[in-house]
Amino acid sequence: MPEEKTQPSTSSRRGLDWINFLAADVQSGVxxxxxxxxxxxxxxxxxxxxxxxxxxxxxxxxxxxxxWAVDRLACKRGLIVGAGAVIAVSCLVTVWWPDFWPxxxxxxxxxxxxxxxxxxxxxxxxxxxxxxxxASRTSRNETLNHAGSFLTAxxxxxxxxxxxxxxxxxxxxxxAIGSAxxxxxxxxxxxxxxxxxxxxxxxxxxPLDKLFHRPALLLFLCTIFLFQCGNGGMLSLASRELAxxxxxxxxxxxTACILGAQASMTGVAWLVGRGLHKGYGRRxxxxxxxxxxxLRGILFAWATYGDGINGITIVAIQMLDGFATGALSVVxxxxxxxxxxxxxxxxxxxxMVALTIAAGSAGSNVIGGFVTQHWGVPYAFxxxxxxxxxxxGTVSGMAETRPEENEAAxxxxx
Numbered sequence: 001m002p003e004e005k006t007q008p009s010t011s012s013r014r015g016l017d018w019i020n021f022l023a024a025d026v027q028s029g030v031x032x033x034x035x036x037x038x039x040x041x042x043x044x045x046x047x048x049x050x051x052x053x054x055x056x057x058x059x060x061x062x063x064x065x066x067x068w069a070v071d072r073l074a075c076k077r078g079l080i081v082g083a084g085a086v087i088a089v090s091c092l093v094t095v096w097w098p099d100f101w102p103x104x105x106x107x108x109x110x111x112x113x114x115x116x117x118x119x120x121x122x123x124x125x126x127x128x129x130x131x132x133x134x135a136s137r138t139s140r141n142e143t144l145n146h147a148g149s150f151l152t153a154x155x156x157x158x159x160x161x162x163x164x165x166x167x168x169x170x171x172x173x174x175x176a177i178g179s180a181x182x183x184x185x186x187x188x189x190x191x192x193x194x195x196x197x198x199x200x201x202x203x204x205x206x207p208l209d210k211l212f213h214r215p216a217l218l219l220f221l222c223t224i225f226l227f228q229c230g231n232g233g234m235l236s237l238a239s240r241e242l243a244x245x246x247x248x249x250x251x252x253x254x255t256a257c258i259l260g261a262q263a264s265m266t267g268v269a270w271l272v273g274r275g276l277h278k279g280y281g282r283r284x285x286x287x288x289x290x291x292x293x294x295l296r297g298i299l300f301a302w303a304t305y306g307d308g309i310n311g312i313t314i315v316a317i318q319m320l321d322g323f324a325t326g327a328l329s330v331v332x333x334x335x336x337x338x339x340x341x342x343x344x345x346x347x348x349x350x351x352m353v354a355l356t357i358a359a360g361s362a363g364s365n366v367i368g369g370f371v372t373q374h375w376g377v378p379y380a381f382x383x384x385x386x387x388x389x390x391x392x393g394t395v396s397g398m399a400e401t402r403p404e405e406n407e408a409a410x411x412x413x414x
Contacts (some may be wrong), residue, residue: 139273
C-alpha cells in the first residue's frame with residue numbers, strides 16, 4: 001500500500017463536505033415525485049414503467065464499467081463535475097420536454113451520471129484521507145449526504161405543493177450544479193491516485209479472476225443483495241397503499257416518509273462513525289443494520305392488515321429504513337475498502353456493490369408485486385422480511401474485515 005497520507009488541507013476537506021451535502025441521492029430526491037409529475041402530464045402506466053426502468057437499467061449497465069474507469073482515470077474531480085452537469089441537464093430536459101423520448105433519454109443519462117458519481121466521490125475520499133481515516137471520513141460523507149437529502153426532501157415537498165412539481169426538478173438541478181462547483185475547492189495534488197483505487201504504491205492491479213476468488217468479497221456481495229432484496233420494495237408497497245387509502249394526501253405522506261427516513265439516516269451515519277472510531281467491528285454494525293429490515297417488514301404487515309391503514313403509522317415504521325440504510329451506507333463503503341486494500345480494485349468493487357444493490361432492489365419489487373397480486377400486501381411484507389433474515393445468516397459466516405484483525409489473523413496462520 002502507499003504510505004498513509006497527512007491530513008488534507010481545509011479547502012479540500014470543505015470541498016468534499018459540500019460535494020456530499022449537495023450530491024443528495026438523485027433517485028431519492030426525484031424518483032418518488034417523477035411518477036406524480038409525469039402522470040399530471042398525461043402519461044399512461046406503461047410509459048411510466050419505461051421511464052422508471054430507463055434510469056435503473058442505464059445505471060445498472062454502467063456500474064461496473066464506471067468503477068473500472070474511476071480506478072483507471074486520474075481525473076476524479078472531472079468525473080464529479082461531468083456527472084453533476086449531466087444530472088442538471090437531465091432534470092431540465094424532463095421539465096421542459098415531458099414527452100416520451102426526451103424523458104426516456106434524460107432518465108437514462110441521469111442513471112449513468114448517478115452511477116459515475118458514487119465511485120468518483122468514494123475514490124476522491126480515499127485518495128485524500130487514506131485507508132486509516134476512511135471509516136471516519138465515510139461516516140462524515142454519509143452524514144452530510146443524508147442531511148442534504150433531508151433538506152432537499154423538505155424543500156421539495158414544500159415548493160412542490162405551493163408552486164408546482166416543476167420546481168422540484170429545478171431544485172435538484174441547482175444542487176447538482178452546486179456539487180460540481182464545490183469540486184473546485186479540492187486540490188488535485190492532494191489526491192493520491194494509487195491510494196484512490198486501493199492499490200499498491202507501484203499502481204499494480206489485482207487480476208479480476210483473483211479478486212472474485214476472495215470468499216470475503218463474495219459473502220459481502222451476497223449479504224448486500226439479500227439486504228436490498230428484502231428492503232428495496234417495501235417503500236413502494238407502502239406508498240401504493242397510502243395512495244389507495246389516503247387519496248390527495250399521498251404527496252405529503254410520501255414526503256413525510258422520505259423526511260423521517262433521511263432524518264434517522266443522518267443520525268445513524270454519524271453514530272456508526274463514532275462506533276467505528278471506538279473499535280466496533282464492521283461485521284457487527286452490518287448485522288445490526290440487517291436486523292431492522294425484518295422488523296420493518298413485520299410491522300408493515302401488521303399496519304397494512306385490514307382496511308384501516310393509518311398514514312402516521314406507516315411514516316413511523318418507514319423511519320426504521322433510516323436505521324438500516326444509514327448504517328449500510330457507511331459500513332458497505334468501509335468494508336469494500338478493507339476487502340480490496342492493496343488490490344487496486346476499490347472503485348470497481350464499489351461499482352459491484354451498486355450493481356448488487358440495484359439487482360436486489362429490482363428483485364424486491366418483482367417479488368413484492370407478485371406476492372401482492374396473489375396473496376395481498378401484508379404477505380408481501382412478510383416474504384421480504386424472510387429474505388432479509390437469510391442475509392443475517394450470510395453475515396454470520398463472514399470474518400471481520402477491519403485491517404488490524406486481518407493482520408493478526410494472517411500472523412497467527414503463519
